[in-house]
């Protein structure tokens with residue numbers, strides 16, 4: 489059985505990917521420092537998968553501990569999720585982001601080299617495109633100057649991985665450019681667990697629906713879109729998780745050294761449409777108001793996912809309403825009172 493090291497495996501996308509890896513016969517080894525996640529996630533994962541899951545509380549910047557883990561297990565590949573992801577925070581604390589997101593990737597790659605592990609799937613983001621000229625955006629669109637230190641860490645990380653491929657003929661990587669992951673596992677055992685006030689739209693919607701927040705502010709309704717609000721490609725986190733399994737299958741079958749894939753549904757939804765989907769599945773009228781535009785927001789973006797569909801043999805199954813339904817059930821499971 490292939491052992492896959494999953495850094496950030498207790499996080500939102502990481503935990504759902506661990507489930508899909510197990511469902512497909514891989515053996516995940518989780519490394520997480522719980523800086524933005526909770527050790528209880530491991531318990532819930534074990535309940536969901538009905539088995540124990542190997543996990544380590546460790547920081548990917550810690551070369552010594554990582555080496556010990558690689559020494560203990562015959563690891564055949566890595567998925568690197570562990571990174572900070574708050575755009576606004578990255579603007580006020582850039583060094584924190586550069587040190588953690590880039591530093592940990594470099595440390596991980598050094599250890600992989602030492603132990604002769606040569607495949608890695610990397611969590612990248614559609615943020616690398618900025619506001620694309622053409623929609624849907626495809627993988628060969630221009631990479632625009634990043635809007636934030638967070639976005640820049642994704643661009644630099646992609647470049648570092650490409651440089652490693654050029655330097656080492658054995659080294660191979662898949663860069664998955666995620667669009668907007670939402671939703672939760674239908675079991676409601678795992679889901680998104682933002683600490684404090686959420687930055688992202690869907691947890692803010694569900695927390696407002698649950699009464700944790702008084703009202704949602706829509707950041708601008710004067711954009712050049714059909715209803716004036718921004719458009720994103722919201723993808724169910726399980727569909728996104730499954731793309732990681734497909735990435736390893738692609739690496740096994742293909743000889744290419746680099747695969748770059750957009751992972752989105754191929755459909756754009758506006759903020760208002762997303763709210764409407766929530767209202768439909770929950771039966772709740774959401775309290776919201778229109779506010780100012782948020783600095784740095786891209787007006788509209790959605791994916792061309794043709795490459796992932798054709799080459800990875802992957803497809804998004806869930807609809808926006810499915811994802812909102814699962815996000816809402818997860819929110820209800822968290823309870824009425826904010827922890």
Ligand code: UDP
Nearest residue numbers: 687688689692705706707718720759782785
């Ligand atoms: N958004 C909003 N109110 C919020 C949070 C987000 O109107 O409280 C909007 C935001 O302006 C963007 C969309 O929802 O148009 C998605 O934002 P999110 O932060 O979830 O994703 P990203 O902007 O990183 O794609």
